[in-house]
Amino acid sequence: MSQINIVAGGPIDLIPELSQYAADQMLWVGVDKGTVTLLDAGIIPDEAFGDFDSITDRERRKIEKAAPGLHVYQAEKDQTDLELALVWALEQKPDMIQVFGITGGRADHFLGNIQLLHKGIESNTAIQLIDKQNIIQMFTPGTHTIEKDFGKRYISFIPFSEEVEELTLTGFKYPLKNCHITFGSTLCISNELIYSRGTFSFAEGIVIMVRSTD
Structure with missing residues (x-):
């Protein structure tokens, strides 16, 4: 199935x-x-x-x-x-x-x-x-590839665990490298891909990704 x-x-x-x-x-x-x-x-x-x-x-x-x-x-x-x-x-x-x-x-x-x-x-x-308006998904540590979707251009990453370690965003309008974010942080709200695809990765924690229209 x-x-x-x-x-x-x-x-x-x-x-x-x-x-x-x-x-x-x-x-x-x-x-x-x-x-x-x-x-x-x-x-x-x-x-x-x-x-x-x-x-x-x-x-x-x-x-x-x-x-x-x-x-x-x-x-x-x-x-x-x-x-x-x-x-x-x-x-x-x-x-x-x-x-x-x-x-x-x-x-x-x-x-x-x-x-x-x-x-x-x-x-x-x-x-x-x-x-x-939205697609919501949860991710564990690793490197994840994301394709551009013109219908849902805004991409947000929200920590679900107390801490997320070494968050890196590549191919995004607002890139990050090895960033530490904590539960309750709004640092990664409303980002966008600048290429046809990008990647996000992190070493520890759990992240919720939300893809949204305006």
Whole structure:
């Protein structure tokens, strides 16, 4: 399995056109109301997770009729619906997981979703959180190549660990070399590539990269 796309129940106006993210050897997964979003987009989810407490009876019947793999949970549980779906997705060992419908609405859910990126670090699986304006991903030490994207020209690096050691940015408008940054630093907000590709590297810590439109 090369790719799994997960659609959660965030505001529809922040979810990009999903069909452009379709690929060979991939699965679509709906999370709670995100399953309705998939069906409305003409995409039949391979799996669906949630307590489905945020949908109407009509929408629930629609899901039960269409979704072949339906996982229903009690509303009172120790994990969010998205975490349950993400854990299942990681168990399938894909090369990439892309998650939509995770921004807008409740800030606590969004902050929790950001932290779920760490599960990809633990499993050595690339996870991207995607909306119309942003792509968010988490990285461990090493050298990483990044391609220029004119649709998302702004690139920010935010420390997720207490310290990030020897951060180096090459091919950027504001380059860095062996820089030490700490949790809470805004030094690396809103940078840009000046060439078709660039690299970023660091020796210790965890970094969140955000690619954004204006």
